[in-house]
Every structure is written in C-alpha cells, then in structure tokens.
Amino acid sequence: MAEADWTVLNDGLSADSLKRGAIAASAVGGAPNGGGDFVYGMNSLEVVDGAAGLFVNDVNFAPAAYGQSIRGVVKRGASGAVTGWSPFFFVCAQGASVNDNGYLLGLEDDDPHRIVLRKGTLADGVPSDDGGGVLRSSDLTYENDTWLHLRLDAVVNESGDVVLNAYINDLDVNDVDSPVWEAIDGITEFVDDALGIASGSLPYTSGRVGYGAHVEDVTRRSLFDHIEVRRQTGFA
DSSP: OOGGGEEEOBTOOOTTTEEEEEEEGGGGTOOOTTOOSEEEEEEEOSSOOEEEEEEEOSTTTTTBSSOEEEEEEEEEOSOSSSSSEEEEEEEEESSSBTTSEEEEEEEOSSSSBOEEEEEEEGGGOOOSSSOTTEEEEOSSOBOTTOOEEEEEEEEEOTTSOEEEEEEEEOTTTSOTTSOOEEEOTTOOOEEEOTTSTTTSSOOOOSBEEEEEEEESSSSOEEEEEEEEEEEOOSOO
16 A cells, blocks of 8 residues: 555654654564565654554545454564553544544563454553453464564444454465465454443444554554555445
8 A cells, every 4th residue: 555545643642752654674674574675664762652553544444334454564673672562453443543442453562472452542552461451362472573464354244243353374484465364372253242242332333444553662663564454345
C-alpha cells in the first residue's frame, strides 16, 4: 500500500515525540525474510507516555461496514531498554483516534514478549499483564529484535457475533510474499458475542484497520513491514 492510503490517528503523540517513517532496513538489523530495502519505523525521541498509529483511509475502509483482516510483519526493535513499548495491529477501531476502542494483535510490553490479542483502547497498546482487556496470549515468548509475521481476522456474523482469529507465518520457512498461515499456540478462536458476555462488553462490528505503537519512555523502537488489509463485504 502507498503512503497516501494511510492517515495518522487523531490525539496521538506528535512526530516530535514519536518519530515515524520509512527507514533503511540495514539500519535496524535487516528486513524480514523476503523483504526489501526499507521498513516502516517508530522511534520515541522524548520521555513520553502515549501512542500513535495510522489507519487505512481508502473508500469502504474508513470505516469498513463489516469486519476486517490485517496481515503484516512487526518487531520490537533494539531499544534503549528491554521494556517500555508495544507495537500492534488493529481492526474494528471505533473511530479515528488513539483513544477509540478496537481489537489489537500485538507484542506485549515484556521481555521476552508474547503475542497478545486484546480488546480496548488503542492508546494503551498491549500491556504486560493479563488485565486490561486481554483476550488471548501466545504460549511461546519471543526475544526483542525478532520479526514476526502476524494476521488478525475479525469476521462479523449476521447474529452480531464477531469471530476473532489470529495466525502466524514462520519466517524461517516462508517469506513475506508466500505466507503459510498457522494458528498461534495459545490464541484460539475468540467469539465476541452479541450479548457482550465473553469479553464483558458489546462487540465491535465495524470500524477502521491499521497499526501503531504505545511507548512509555525514550528510544523505544517499533518496526513494521509488508502490511496488507482486507475487508468483509457482507455478513458471514
């Protein structure tokens, strides 16, 4: 996707605090398997606590009327410390602000870190504890500076349920252009039911899709590459 397809979320950290843009892959440890010369990065330049992100602004995506899917490569890059930030993908964001709610799939703020599926505000990112809307967590943990190729699907049923599934592509075997999607151990299907019983709140049946990062200190680096999005065109 091109730069023009993305819009910065409102109410997020400024570029003076959280610098973002394309960066040479060689400067951040190299591209993921099959990647090119550049990746997209975010680097906190000040001691701040907040988040920033981007959403797809294309027709029928801002917002999408039904569910969405996002696939991309992400890593917690080598930083000033081993904790203090969390990069994430999101679907079904309820508005164009970091203060809006959505479904997040990201790398928790911990060392080593797990892949976490969370429901809540984008501004909070993916915390290191099991509270704050965490729905599922991976069994495996990962070291910082490790590229992970992830996918999050939100499928809206006619009943009003939202079915969430998360997948991973093994980059040691399959490059970014030829993914083989497999379930993430520990992140089984989650049905956010129309009555709001499973998650404790009503499901998000439409919204925006994109990616972002939460930071809590200076020199925290999040890196992204090969992001793809899709939308559901009718009830499943």
